[in-house]
Amino acid sequence: MPDPQPNPPSWLPKQQIVVAQLASGILEYAQHAAAGGSFRLPYPANLQLALDRLTLLAWQQDAPAPTSVVDLLQLAEQPFDDWKISLADADVDPDESLLAYGRPTVTCEELGSLRGDVEGEIRENALMRAVMDKARAADAPQSYVAFRKLLIRHPAIAALDLDSRLAEPDLALLAGEVRDAYLPAPPQAIADGVVRTCAGCNGLRLPLDDDRSWVCEDETCPAPGTAGVDHPAGEGVWWLRRELRTFITAPGRAELRIADELSRLGVPVRLWPDFDACDVAVFGERPWIADVKAWRNPIRLARRLRERLFTVPAEAEKAFIVIGQEQVRAHPRYLDRLRKACPQVRPGQRVVAVSEAEFVRAVRKRMEAAA
Numbered sequence: 001m002p003d004p005q006p007n008p009p010s011w012l013p014k015q016q017i018v019v020a021q022l023a024s025g026i027l028e029y030a031q032h033a034a035a036g037g038s039f040r041l042p043y044p045a046n047l048q049l050a051l052d053r054l055t056l057l058a059w060q061q062d063a064p065a066p067t068s069v070v071d072l073l074q075l076a077e078q079p080f081d082d083w084k085i086s087l088a089d090a091d092v093d094p095d096e097s098l099l100a101y102g103r104p105t106v107t108c109e110e111l112g113s114l115r116g117d118v119e120g121e122i123r124e125n126a127l128m129r130a131v132m133d134k135a136r137a138a139d140a141p142q143s144y145v146a147f148r149k150l151l152i153r154h155p156a157i158a159a160l161d162l163d164s165r166l167a168e169p170d171l172a173l174l175a176g177e178v179r180d181a182y183l184p185a186p187p188q189a190i191a192d193g194v195v196r197t198c199a200g201c202n203g204l205r206l207p208l209d210d211d212r213s214w215v216c217e218d219e220t221c222p223a224p225g226t227a228g229v230d231h232p233a234g235e236g237v238w239w240l241r242r243e244l245r246t247f248i249t250a251p252g253r254a255e256l257r258i259a260d261e262l263s264r265l266g267v268p269v270r271l272w273p274d275f276d277a278c279d280v281a282v283f284g285e286r287p288w289i290a291d292v293k294a295w296r297n298p299i300r301l302a303r304r305l306r307e308r309l310f311t312v313p314a315e316a317e318k319a320f321i322v323i324g325q326e327q328v329r330a331h332p333r334y335l336d337r338l339r340k341a342c343p344q345v346r347p348g349q350r351v352v353a354v355s356e357a358e359f360v361r362a363v364r365k366r367m368e369a370a371a
């Protein structure tokens with residue numbers, strides 16, 4: 001990427017907004033394409049707008065502009081480092097791209113979802129709201145927890161398996177909402193009469209363009225490409241809706257791992273207490289609360305946290321932003337970059353950013369000190 005320009009003229013669109021628009025357009029495009037198979041014109045308005053605005057950026061930078069939406073989509077497959085247009089102000093890393101194998105990347109999701117924040121998306125998602133309202137009306141927090149656990153552990157599920165889980169009392173309350181959360185596995189997931197799953201995340205594996213290699217669709221999968229169970233396609237296989245895979249399943253794996261590990265230590269731990277007041281609450285007295293984040297890019301997360309850090313309840317002794325191990329592994333300097341870009345979560349602040357492993361160690365330390 002070339003250097004950013006000093007003092008941009010006022011007519012020049014903000015890089016951050018252009019990239020967000022492009023990412024939203026790609027997400028819309030992908031959604032249409034997944035629903036209808038082949039894509040028909042017109043392209044989503046955001047793609048056209050992004051094309052116009054990128055053209056302005058290109059002119060101003062003396063760089064070649066994409067000539068069409070098709071051109072733009074090809075550009076979106078390339079890492080930003082290879083772009084001739086500088087996007088140095090756009091909160092993206094040089095190695096990130098918006099599309100991979102024709103599918104939107106996690107980067108694209110983070111940039112393109114309107115707020116880019118999981119909690120907001122969950123609260124504003126109609127289905128999640130219905131689930132919360134119903135569980136609350138029935139005073140059944142355990143049903144809410146069971147719903148989220150199902151979505152995290154089973155992004156893909158055989159029809160018979162789902163039916164039997166819906167017979168369990170906690171989930172029975174939300175049977176209609178659970179069914180709404182899943183769609184039939186798409187035609188491209190079926191070959192030789194079977195639907196292939198991934199052992200790393202229990203999601204689907206989809207074919208690459210060559211139709212011979214099958215890859216896990218989830219970029220944050222802890223063990224991508226490990227072959228899981230093959231389900232007979234004829235018996236029916238469900239796949240979680242895309243937005244729920246992004247906003248519930250991917251960040252949820254870290255939440256479940258933390259809860260499982262702390263439970264094994266014998267520490268009282270609650271997931272999504274009080275219908276999602278936070279992600280994890282540990283200890284009964286003077287609780288520690290944690291907000292688990294699975295953003296791919298620490299700079300985008302820092303911006304988000306600078307805009308709105310969660311409110312810590314007065315009774316909480318400590319509060320943490322916890323970064324999932326997948327993210328920390330993918331970016332060795334993740335926490336340094338986050339703390340540098342967001343001083344509000346540095347050590348000594350009311351809310352401190354830590355890795356998943358650091359969080360578990362800190363909990364263990366308090367427990368051992370109390371024993």
Ligand SMILES: [Zn+2]
Binds near residue numbers: 200222223
């Ligand atoms: Zn996977």
